[in-house]
Amino acid sequence: MYNFTFHQPTTLRQAVNLLAKNEDAKLLAGGHSLLPVMKQRLASPAAIIDISRIPELSGVELKGRSVVVGAGTTHSEVANSQVLKDSIPGLAEVPASIGDPHVRHRGTIGGSIANNDPNADYPAAALGLGATIITNKRRIAADDFFQGMFTTALEPNEIITKMQFPIAKKCAYQKFKHPASGFALVGVFVSKRGSDVRVAVTGAGANGVFRVPEFEAALKKRFNAKSLDGLSVSADGMNNDIHAGPEYRAHLVGVLARRAVADANARKD
Amino acid sequence: MPTVSLTVNGKAVTADVDPRTLLVQFLREHLRLTGTHVGCDTSQCGACVVHLDGKAVKSCTTLVLSINGSSVTTIEGLADANGPLHPMQEAFRQNHGLQCGYCTPGMIMAAVDMVNRKGNDLDDHTIRKELDGNLCRCTGYHNIVKSIAAGARAMAGGAGQQAAE
Numbered sequence: 286m287y288n289f290t291f292h293q294p295t296t297l298r299q300a301v302n303l304l305a306k307n308e309d310a311k312l313l314a315g316g317h318s319l320l321p322v323m324k325q326r327l328a329s330p331a332a333i334i335d336i337s338r339i340p341e342l343s344g345v346e347l348k349g350r351s352v353v354v355g356a357g358t359t360h361s362e363v364a365n366s367q368v369l370k371d372s373i374p375g376l377a378e379v380p381a382s383i384g385d386p387h388v389r390h391r392g393t394i395g396g397s398i399a400n401n402d403p404n405a406d407y408p409a410a411a412l413g414l415g416a417t418i419i420t421n422k423r424r425i426a427a428d429d430f431f432q433g434m435f436t437t438a439l440e441p442n443e444i445i446t447k448m449q450f451p452i453a454k455k456c457a458y459q460k461f462k463h464p465a466s467g468f469a470l471v472g473v474f475v476s477k478r479g480s481d482v483r484v485a486v487t488g489a490g491a492n493g494v495f496r497v498p499e500f501e502a503a504l505k506k507r508f509n510a511k512s513l514d515g516l517s518v519s520a521d522g523m524n525n526d527i528h529a530g531p532e533y534r535a536h537l538v539g540v541l542a543r544r545a546v547a548d549a550n551a552r553k554d
Numbered sequence: 555m556p557t558v559s560l561t562v563n564g565k566a567v568t569a570d571v572d573p574r575t576l577l578v579q580f581l582r583e584h585l586r587l588t589g590t591h592v593g594c595d596t597s598q599c600g601a602c603v604v605h606l607d608g609k610a611v612k613s614c615t616t617l618v619l620s621i622n623g624s625s626v627t628t629i630e631g632l633a634d635a636n637g638p639l640h641p642m643q644e645a646f647r648q649n650h651g652l653q654c655g656y657c658t659p660g661m662i663m664a665a666v667d668m669v670n671r672k673g674n675d676l677d678d679h680t681i682r683k684e685l686d687g688n689l690c691r692c693t694g695y696h697n698i699v700k701s702i703a704a705g706a707r708a709m710a711g712g713a714g715q716q717a718a719e
């Protein structure tokens with residue numbers, strides 16, 4: 286690791302000021318993506334601004350027809366949140382497949398969404414639920430937020446403070462884990478909220494998380510796995526690496542989408 | 555150099571550190587608590603697992619400055635220095651839950667955390683799933699799973715559960 290100066294603000298305002306004052310600064314939340322990358326010297330920020338002690342970034346709160354989740358909420362806090370289990374069970378189930386218990390004690394949902402790793406799980410949940418990402422400056426729809434692998438709409442001095450997830454009882458995530466890393470080789474999040482149906486895919490796309498409009502249109506008519514009969518996604522634009530080829534990934538999108546719809550339908554309202 | 559203050563195994567410690575210092579380096583190199591191991595340094599193996607404010611974490615993936623003011627328990631703090639072993643340690647001894655012993659401190663800290671979260675009655679499937687973040691190159695895991703099930707039951711006796719704090 287290259288050296289850096291360390292700052293640990295206790296308010297959002299301090300954090301924003303520190304970001305503005307320090308050139309080449311990086312935010313540190315749980316550190317479970319950033320520290321491994323710094324150890325490999327693939328990142329070498331001059332300043333680390335640790336946001337793990339800022340009360341404004343924590344908490345899970347029911348707000349009207351949505352749940353607002355603080356960026357600093359850890360994976361294990363999301364998994365154990367009664368509010369989420371009751372109102373968006375499919376979201377509460379996502380972290381169970383992230384890393385291991387120790388990783389889940391430190392890693393945060395905000396860090397995962399800001400990082401936008403092409404094989405990460407939360408980006409699929411955020412896009413698949415039509416979440417709104419709230420920062421110190423503005424509100425960004427998930428559809429506009431994720432812009433390709435490791436790329437988001439965030440500006441250099443922007444901090445995610447909260448994420449607002451619309452309540453959707455009928456939703457589920459299905460993940461095909463890479464057998465060694467545990468990350469998503471392919472993961473599919475589906476949700477149905479009134480007439481709004483979303484299908485979001487992580488792991489598969491060469492350009493990060495994406496939606497599948499053909500599946501969404503078919504599921505809108507009838508939200509049932511059978512509605513996807515005969516439909517498939519093209520291998521064009523799928524990721525191709527030593528772990529899996531594009532055809533295989535495209536096939537998995539169809540399989541996991543059907544399973545996710547079946548899971549979502551199995552929930553009691 | 556910035557200063558960090560922690561409570562480690564019940565004792566207050568304060569030190570000046572390079573900002574890059576990982577919790578595991580702090581434990582091993584500053585405090586000479588060498589029971590916590592580094593197996594991979596890439597967040598995968600779990601040899602470095604300690605309890606941070608009562609929860610299992612990978613100390614190779616935590617900056618010590620980030621956790622200023624917190625309480626840390628390492629394998630050395632699980633049982634009293636000259637007293638009997640913690641029930642989970644004893645269970646590993648009884649069930650041949652280790653061979654070279656390199657992974658063992660992390661396994662035991664992960665196991666106690668598992669009991670704190672999942673209770674004293676742990677089936678094989680739960681134990682294996684919860685051990686996702688702990689690798690062992692020797693045992694084939696079978697006796698580790700057996701040890702944890704036995705240790706979890708023994709912890710129901712009362713002793714040791716609070717050691718996670």
Ligand SMILES: Cc1cc2nc3c(=O)[nH]c(=O)nc-3n(C[C@H](O)[C@H](O)[C@H](O)COP(=O)(O)OP(=O)(O)OC[C@H]3O[C@@H](n4cnc5c(N)ncnc54)[C@H](O)[C@@H]3O)c2cc1C
Nearest residue numbers: 312314315316317318319384392393396397399405406445
């Ligand atoms: C062994 C292991 C296995 C894992 N397995 C999985 C897995 O299966 N699936 C999965 O999805 N992830 C997995 N992860 C990644 C894990 O979920 C990370 O915790 C997560 O991706 C990042 O969250 P963090 O809080 O640790 O962020 P950090 O590492 O602290 O930060 C990540 C990035 O986000 C930025 N950032 C953090 N918070 C904010 C904020 N509030 N606003 C703006 N920018 C911010 C940081 O500057 C940094 O660039 C794994 C990690 C490990 C070590």
Ligand code: FES
Nearest residue numbers: 593594599600614
């Ligand atoms: S040394 Fe920390 S996980 Fe391997």
Ligand code: FES
Nearest residue numbers: 653654690691692
């Ligand atoms: S006993 Fe040797 S690594 Fe587990």
